[in-house]
Amino acid sequence: MELRERIAYIVISLLASVAIVSVILIFIFITKESLPIFFNPEIKKEANFRSFFLTRDWQPIGLEPKYSFLPLIVGTLKVTVVALIVALPLSLGSAIFTAEFAPRKLREVIKPIIELFSAIPSVVLGFFALMTIASWVQSIFHATSRLNAVTAGFALAFAVIPITYTICEDALSTVPRELREASIALGATKWQTTIKVVLPSASGGIFAGVILGLARAIGETMIVLMVSGNAAQITWSFLDSVRTIPATIAAEMGEVAFGSAHYAVLFLLGLLLFSITFVINYIASTLLERTQKRLRGEK
């Protein structure tokens, strides 16, 4: 190979490796900053796995700081559940209509419009939720606090819908025509075909869309930071204020002393988020790949 060709190849390969290096570095640096929790005896005394999972309070500021993950996990779960309850029927229904029943022309309009949802920055969704959704929720449920898990979950749904919708719609439209035609030829109606043939064949892709939406809901920061009320508490009611893991990191990292126990705990929470999304993403991409292969008839 000529020298210039070699240089081009090497430079391009190096640039291409940036993505891999970044993911590894992200993992290393988030882990590195949270390591003191495991190895530094001073910090271990203040923050350890006993306090994370066997106590009930998150009060990092004060004479005796308390670091329990439980209220944060409860808060994250609450908003995520609400977000999925709102987002899944809407995104699945829309995906089914777009892929199966919309005339071609209409489909080409609907899809980009719904996908425009993802162009709204999360801080804008948070602002809209603060001004409008909070009032809606207030007038329906009459909660003690305007800012609660229902408000935050509802707002989060707007961030979940474009992701789940796009992936599900893609999964449905890659189901081969032959499958549908065979079903119709056997006397099934269009709706029966959709429910009994198309949905099951696309189930892998649909599940991937759902869990990627879930990952988005768990990791979203600005929306929950603005409208969840940010009170770390363990209660059953969805109308209480909650505090999620990402919102905790966002709200507290700015005022924390570098190298303190609090600092390490916040990085550990970040590591937890990173691991959750890493696993979800791995499952989703494996599923998507497998579904596509099957639908192309390779297995």
Add this chain to the structure above:
Amino acid sequence: MRFREKVYVFFTFLTVVIVIGLLFYIIFDIVSNGIKVVNWEFISQPPREGMTKGGIFPALYGTLLRTLLMLIFVAPIGVFTAVYLNEYGSGKRFSRWIRLAINNLASIPSIVFGLFGLGFFVLFLRLGAGLLSAALTVGLLTLPLVVVSTEEALRAVPNSYREAGFALGATKWQVIRLIVLPQALPGILTGAILSVGRGMGEVAPLLFTGVAYYLPYLPSSIFDQFMDLGYHIYIMTTQSFDVELTRPIQYGSTLILLVLTFSLNIIAILIRSRIRKRRLV
């Protein structure tokens, strides 16, 4: 179709109406409230009287500057990653790893990027909290958008073009540089525009990497702290001492941010649909 089935189909249609209705309602709400305060003075003047009056110029300036800086890093890396995937590495294990990493970057929560930016760019590389650290952090977050769009564009370049190049004695790099990349330019542009649109609206990755509540001066170097439009919205709505008083400013800033991100996304959609149409012809 039986009546019952028509009802089911109608329900799926209804979900589309609700989703699109919500989207338009959000736009309507922001536009109708924001338009009242947005004028040239709002865009070109700094905040006054403890940020209760005046404009948003420094925040807008900071956002544009950090996004431009981001593009300088993310565009070459993203484009050449896609070139590697499509032109050199198809079927190689290294390509599988790259794809896995890109997928991952796309799904890591933005606040985790913020933590990484703090731990790596700000502290470890000692770049400090400023425009550069923030731009690099957000750049990583938008890298997948550039790679995916560019790859789609490269895939759309017919193989016969490449073969024609080789037949004339061109080397691989010459074919890429003189034939493939120019052909794929609109798609590459789409990716760059999408990444700018996405990067502009991100706030969480900036929180620990250099964004400032208020600065009396504009940043003069890439290591300086900066104000940011999205962050401005956040602090005005939650930390400002009189939230009600600054409501118009909040709506105005939100409108500007929404107009910026939306117009970029719509431009990207238009370019993309033109590419797809041309391919069909």
